[in-house]
Amino acid sequence: MIVLHVHHSEYRRSPLSPRRAASPRPASPRSARNDNAAPRSPRAKKPLAPPRRPPLPPRRKDDDPSDASAALAPLASPLPSPTPSSPAAARDAAGRDGAAEAAARVRVFVRVRPPVRSDEKAAEASGGRSAALLCQGAKLWLLDQSEGKPSSPRQFVFDQAISAEASQEDVYRCACEETGVVRGVLEGINGCVMCYGQTGAGKTFTLGNTSPPHEGLVYRALAAILEQSGGGREVRLSYVQIYNETIKDLLRPASVVELREEAPHGVVLAGCDVRQVSSVAQCLKLIDAANLNRATAATAMNDQSSRSHSVLVLDVTTKVGAKMLRGKLHLVDLAGSERVKKSEVTGQAFEETVAINNSLTCLGRCVQALAAGPKAGKPPFRETKLTRLLSSTFGGRANTVLVVCVAPTCSDSFETLNSLQFGQQAMSVKVQAKVNATVDMLALQDERFAKFYEAQRARGRAEAEAWRRVQPRYEAQQARRSLVDAEMQRVAALKMELQLAEESREAVRAEESAALQLKRQEHELNVKGLRQQQAAAAKELIRLRGLARAAGLELPEQAHISTEIDLLADSAGARRRDATASEASKFGKKRLAGAKMSAGQAEAAAMQAAGCGKSGAKDEELAKLEQGVEMYQSAVEKAWQDVQRIEDERQQVDRSYQVSQEEVERLDREREDMEATLHEVASDLGRLALLYRTQGQAPHAVPLYMTALAIYEKTLGPDHPEVAKDLVNLGNAFCDQNQHDEAVPLYLRALAIDQAALGDDHPEVAMDLSNLGIVYRVQGRRDEAIALFQRAQTIMTDALGPDDPKTLTVARNLAATQVIHVDVVESPRGPPAALVERLSQQKLPKTEQELAEELQQAQDNRDAVLRARVDKAVESQAPKLKLTLPSATSDATSGAATPRSTYKSTSKEARDAVEKSLDGGSARTMLHKHVASMAYFAPDT
Ligand SMILES: Nc1ncnc2c1ncn2[C@@H]1O[C@H](COP(=O)(O)OP(=O)(O)OP(=O)(O)O)[C@@H](O)[C@H]1O
Numbered sequence: 001m002i003v004l005h006v007h008h009s010e011y012r013r014s015p016l017s018p019r020r021a022a023s024p025r026p027a028s029p030r031s032a033r034n035d036n037a038a039p040r041s042p043r044a045k046k047p048l049a050p051p052r053r054p055p056l057p058p059r060r061k062d063d064d065p066s067d068a069s070a071a072l073a074p075l076a077s078p079l080p081s082p083t084p085s086s087p088a089a090a091r092d093a094a095g096r097d098g099a100a101e102a103a104a105r106v107r108v109f110v111r112v113r114p115p116v117r118s119d120e121k122a123a124e125a126s127g128g129r130s131a132a133l134l135c136q137g138a139k140l141w142l143l144d145q146s147e148g149k150p151s152s153p154r155q156f157v158f159d160q161a162i163s164a165e166a167s168q169e170d171v172y173r174c175a176c177e178e179t180g181v182v183r184g185v186l187e188g189i190n191g192c193v194m195c196y197g198q199t200g201a202g203k204t205f206t207l208g209n210t211s212p213p214h215e216g217l218v219y220r221a222l223a224a225i226l227e228q229s230g231g232g233r234e235v236r237l238s239y240v241q242i243y244n245e246t247i248k249d250l251l252r253p254a255s256v257v258e259l260r261e262e263a264p265h266g267v268v269l270a271g272c273d274v275r276q277v278s279s280v281a282q283c284l285k286l287i288d289a290a291n292l293n294r295a296t297a298a299t300a301m302n303d304q305s306s307r308s309h310s311v312l313v314l315d316v317t318t319k320v321g322a323k324m325l326r327g328k329l330h331l332v333d334l335a336g337s338e339r340v341k342k343s344e345v346t347g348q349a350f351e352e353t354v355a356i357n358n359s360l361t362c363l364g365r366c367v368q369a370l371a372a373g374p375k376a377g378k379p380p381f382r383e384t385k386l387t388r389l390l391s392s393t394f395g396g397r398a399n400t401v402l403v404v405c406v407a408p409t410c411s412d413s414f415e416t417l418n419s420l421q422f423g424q425q426a427m428s429v430k431v432q433a434k435v436n437a438t439v440d441m442l443a444l445q446d447e448r449f450a451k452f453y454e455a456q457r458a459r460g461r462a463e464a465e466a467w468r469r470v471q472p473r474y475e476a477q478q479a480r481r482s483l484v485d486a487e488m489q490r491v492a493a494l495k496m497e498l499q500l501a502e503e504s505r506e507a508v509r510a511e512e513s514a515a516l517q518l519k520r521q522e523h524e525l526n527v528k529g530l531r532q533q534q535a536a537a538a539k540e541l542i543r544l545r546g547l548a549r550a551a552g553l554e555l556p557e558q559a560h561i562s563t564e565i566d567l568l569a570d571s572a573g574a575r576r577r578d579a580t581a582s583e584a585s586k587f588g589k590k591r592l593a594g595a596k597m598s599a600g601q602a603e604a605a606a607m608q609a610a611g612c613g614k615s616g617a618k619d620e621e622l623a624k625l626e627q628g629v630e631m632y633q634s635a636v637e638k639a640w641q642d643v644q645r646i647e648d649e650r651q652q653v654d655r656s657y658q659v660s661q662e663e664v665e666r667l668d669r670e671r672e673d674m675e676a677t678l679h680e681v682a683s684d685l686g687r688l689a690l691l692y693r694t695q696g697q698a699p700h701a702v703p704l705y706m707t708a709l710a711i712y713e714k715t716l717g718p719d720h721p722e723v724a725k726d727l728v729n730l731g732n733a734f735c736d737q738n739q740h741d742e743a744v745p746l747y748l749r750a751l752a753i754d755q756a757a758l759g760d761d762h763p764e765v766a767m768d769l770s771n772l773g774i775v776y777r778v779q780g781r782r783d784e785a786i787a788l789f790q791r792a793q794t795i796m797t798d799a800l801g802p803d804d805p806k807t808l809t810v811a812r813n814l815a816a817t818q819v820i821h822v823d824v825v826e827s828p829r830g831p832p833a834a835l836v837e838r839l840s841q842q843k844l845p846k847t848e849q850e851l852a853e854e855l856q857q858a859q860d861n862r863d864a865v866l867r868a869r870v871d872k873a874v875e876s877q878a879p880k881l882k883l884t885l886p887s888a889t890s891d892a893t894s895g896a897a898t899p900r901s902t903y904k905s906t907s908k909e910a911r912d913a914v915e916k917s918l919d920g921g922s923a924r925t926m927l928h929k930h931v932a933s934m935a936y937f938a939p940d941t
Pocket residue numbers: 001005007008039112113114116197198199200201202203204205206302304305306307334335336337405
């Protein structure tokens with residue numbers, strides 16, 4: 001029952017009172033208030049007779065002597081020592097039950113009420129005698145002195161025996177906190193806290209008192225629940241009384257309240273008012289108002305005795321994610337049991353008392369039946385409203401706590417004994433506390449989505465973090481890759497450029513040689529014509545001189561002309577043998593015609609001079625003849641000049657032919673140089689590809705081999721043995737990936753090339769046959785493979801001898817193919833049988849270290865070659881640039897720097913010139929960069 005205890009001013013509680021308003025209640029009931037002290041009631045100030053020291057409890061055989069001595073200890077003091085209400089003490093006491101068992105049964109606490117004013121009357125009535133109640137941990141001894149002589153003490157063991165000195169907070173801590181009954185409600189487990197005891201034993205005080213600082217269990221439970229309410233928690237309150245077997249709603253008395261079975265909570269109150277609450281103050285207000293509707297009366301034993309059983313229900317719904325936890329806490333203040341005679345009630349009160357006793361008796365029978373187990377039959381829960389309502393808390397799914405309140409008075413020892421026995425029986429009642437949870441599917445979906453989203457976010461963050469760490473490396477690699485791609489493109493462009501240059505060079509060369517040929521022919525014809533003309537002119541001159549001499553005319557001799565003419569005559573005579581009339585050029589004919597004309601004129605003049613001689617005009621004729629000779633002579637000189645000019649032209653043509661020939665040679669050298677660099681690239685690609693293959697990354701090797709193949713085909717032609725080697729390597733890379741179908745045409749082509757280039761019986765051809773045989777064997781073409789191996793073995797034996805390792809390898813392949821049947825490899829990801837086979841042919845597979853060393857060696861060689869070229873270029877440029885290079889001997893003797901380093905130390909002009917001559921953008925540099933980058937990308941060894 002929850003009432004205001006107005007007879008103790010300290011207990012007065014009025015939430016609306018000015019005192020309360022002035023000093024608000026502390027937020028937590030577990031504040032630092034020292035309420036261990038007994039309440040200071042006016043009567044309490046009066047010194048109470050100390051309880052007499054009870055006699056020693058009888059020592060039973062199974063009693064621990066130390067335990068008994070512990071029980072004796074407090075007896076030394078006039079007042080019983082405060083009962084330690086620590087959980088440790090409770091565990092000690094309940095040791096026989098064990099924690100697990102305690103958790104699965106009704107938890108029972110006994111609270112001894114301190115003496116109050118009304119006890120004095122009772123003490124007087126009983127001649128000052130009082131019952132001795134001694135609490136020690138879980139044990140309680142009752143010494144009944146009601147009959148005037150001390151009876152033997154009776155011992156009871158509960159979860160905790162709470163002495164009169166214990167505070168309300170102590171009671172709450174051990175009955176509600178340590179049992180977890182309140183916490184359980186928040187977790188969806190039903191709970192019940194019930195106060196049982198005779199009238200005036202302190203049930204209402206223990207449960208329903210609200211006066212500070214002695215707030216009872218209801219107040220503290222409300223505070224504990226509502227303090228933790230908030231997001232996702234709802235608390236609803238209902239409050240009823242059972243009076244004369246009628247259930248009355250105290251919040252709305254007009255309601256018709258019924259008891260109804262409702263899963264999973266069992267029997268519930270249906271039809272009563274339910275109020276949603278959010279604060280303790282709100283609850284207290286409701287409870288105060290409801291208590292006005294309660295049935296109370298003053299009896300001889302209690303000024304304000306509860307004449308009904310009150311049940312306060314807190315329905316707590318807690319949302320945890322998608323789960324909806326619903327726990328109900330029943331706070332039950334039972335009406336006090338009493339003897340009719342003792343309470344001196346009559347009339348309606350008598351009926352009330354009978355009804356109360358009836359329901360409590362029924363509750364006792366139910367507890368008895370439950371304690372005895374299934375054999376005792378079904379507990380008679382349905383007989384009274386009280387037992388029906390409590391059926392789900394006793395032996396149901398709830399945590400149940402029973403607080404048995406006893407009065408310390410001797411006159412009440414009979415009731416005290418009854419109450420203790422009831423509590424003792426209740427200790428055996430089992431409970432099965434279970435969580436009442438429902439799942440909100442939509443909320444569950446949301447929750448899962450949220451979890452998934454969180455997980456995704458975490459993953460996303462981890463990925464972003466990982467990306468952040470690898471990004472620089474990735475980007476650097478990308479940059480290098482693009483660099484390599486660019487280099488590759490440049491190589492391709494360079495090849496194209498080279499091809500175009502070659503084509504145009506060929507075209508220019510053909511054109512030039514055709515033009516030169518034409519000029520030469522023309523020139524020869526001209527020369528021929530001129531020589532004929534000269535010869536004819538010389539002959540004519542001789543003839544004319546003869547005529548002149550015959551005519552007695554002396555013509556002056558011109559030495560150089562005659563010499564030249566003689567020479568020309570000789571030459572003409574020499575050439576005449578070869579010359580034909582058809583070869584004479586128009587130019588020659590024209591000149592000859594001119595000369596003839598001059599000769600004709602001269603002849604006419606001579607003839608005329610001869611005729612004139614006869615006639616006597618000798619001088620005149622002679623002058624004419626001389627004039628004719630001069631004319632002829634000038635014609636001869638002119639012809640000579642033409643010969644000279646044409647000779648010059650011929651020499652010029654020869655010189656330009658020479659220049660173009662040099663240009664052709666230079667281009668050839670450059671082409672060879674470029675081809676050499678390309679071969680180095682191809683060779684490096686091959687090494688890198690091999691490195692990839694030995695590391696099991698054959699797919700990376702394929703494009704490298706292909707590039708190398710393209711280089712070899714372009715530079716050496718498609719039928720070169722080097723191309724065949726690369727084809728075999730490419731085929732091997734395909735075999736490493738079990739792509740044998742790809743390898744076959746490559747091996748066949750390599751075989752054809754080697755056969756054409758080296759002959760059918762060359763060991764290289766045998767190796768090609770063997771390779772092909774291995775692939776055929778893997779493809780299941782066993783007979784063809786055997787034939788190939790046999791042929792290869794024959795070639796090897798003839799060429800290298802039967803004991804050569806290569807011959808033996810081929811022989812082993814043949815033998816293995818003849819003996820072992822190899823399944824056709826279907827799966828493209830199957831074991832690299834061909835690779836294993838191929839590697840088994842080698843003496844020992846090269847280690848990565850060896851390959852790396854080889855690669856390093858190749859790079860060093862290439863660097864040395866490049867250095868040598870640079871040095872050569874420096875040396876060739878040095879004279880032009882007026883550089884002083886140390887001689888080889890001085891280098892050797894003085895240990896001076898190499899020409900390359902000397903070049904480095906020369907002036908900037910010289911360096912720039914040399915760099916220019918090396919041409920930073922030239923093909924060689926690009927290829928060098930390319931090779932360097934390829935080497936850089938080679939996997940770490
Ligand atoms: N621990 C206590 N300390 C001080 N006073 C107490 C204590 N327990 C009970 N009392 C006082 O004893 C008197 C009777 O207590 P209470 O009304 O709580 O008894 P009850 O068992 O509820 O009786 P009823 O069954 O008749 O209602 C009250 O005046 C109450 O203030």
